[in-house]
Amino acid sequence: MYTDSFQTLFERLPIGAYRSSSAGHQLRANAALVKLNGYQTEAEMLAAIHDIGTEWYCDPQRREQFTRLLSEHGQVVDFVSEVYRHKTRERIWVREHAHQVCDAQGRVCYFEGTVQEITDEYQRQRDLHASESRFRAMTELSSDWYWELDAMGRFVRLDIGSRGINPGASEEVLGKSRQQLPQIDLSASQWATYQAILDRRETFYDFEMAIQGDNNRLLWHAISGAPIFDSAGVFVGYRGIGRDVTRRRESEELIRHMAFHDVLTGLANRRLFMDRLQQALNSMARTGSYAVLMFLDLDSFKSLNDRQGHAAGDSLLQQVAQRLTGCVRSVDTVARLGGDEFTILMENVDADDQRAMRHTRTAADKVMQALANDFDLGGEAATLRYACSASLGVVILRNPLASADACMKRADAAMYQAKGNGRGGICIDADARG
Structure with a gap:
């Protein structure tokens, strides 16, 4: 045809x-x-x-x-x-x-x-430009301070100048090795790696060390060094340079956070949630425990945006995120999948069917009760009370061989059944063994 x-x-x-x-x-x-x-x-x-x-x-x-x-x-x-x-x-x-x-x-x-x-591509370009700007700035500051150690690894010189770490620290470290400085925060294995480099008399570049700064802020220093030998070839110590790379480390951590979290609410995003769900299924195979997956959709969210504007809608999403987080344990995962859809993953639920069901009903009721009180969407300038209802689909996960996608489809179907029953309700899918 x-x-x-x-x-x-x-x-x-x-x-x-x-x-x-x-x-x-x-x-x-x-x-x-x-x-x-x-x-x-x-x-x-x-x-x-x-x-x-x-x-x-x-x-x-x-x-x-x-x-x-x-x-x-x-x-x-x-x-x-x-x-x-x-x-x-x-x-x-x-x-x-x-x-x-x-x-x-x-x-x-x-x-x-x-x-x-091209959202991901655009963000990567922005991150790349920001990273390049940081790199150029740090390159200009790559010699923030100069240091020398004797053959025993003790500081004999530290020239800081007006930049970098606190100039007063230069006198405090003289005669001490880095291992004797309490503000340097390295694990035993990291210290072993550092000492092995010195013992082998190797040149090293950008060895990064965590430093406990003022107000308990974690700073990062990158040091580079080369061994010093006298005219007879005898090792007499190390000399090198150091620079502050805290901003780069913090930016990298921020980028990692943004890759796995929703920008508006700070909750886990779909990518992180699906990874956590797969990890939960893997854990179930080892422990034999159950897990509970909840899929929540806010009712009439679009009409709120249409009537009150997107600022009110954003405020509701943020407050819902806070209330949902308050309903679960620190080991559980709350995520915003996008729009007005939220998910909750509760791991290590009792493997007994009856106890698991009681636990699930209690948790689902707690979520709905948390959303029962009115929300104030008016901000600082005014008060706007809003009663929010939601439809909640809940799945008790028993089969560790099920795929994460299949689990999500079951939870989504349960949510739509709850919505079809009149909204503002709960539908628990507890019978299927998938």
């Missing part, structure tokens, strides 16, 4: 493709663009979007720039913007390519183009 190959291509493109009017109305959207914007069908998305410029671009002026470029050149290439994932209002970065489609008289009929999410 004949099929429209162009239509098939449009639908199956792995990146978003669209057709829109010059006035900012969405006319067509393929499956990838529908998914990018958080919708299930093209019809749902087209009905929800009324003005691309004001509803999609975080900076509405980007739409004006976009249309101006199209008017001037007939096409736009690599147009990068921060936009909203339309349904969830999550901020993402996209790259657009577009062109005008005109009739025989040269009048613009509509725009056609593609949209590709």
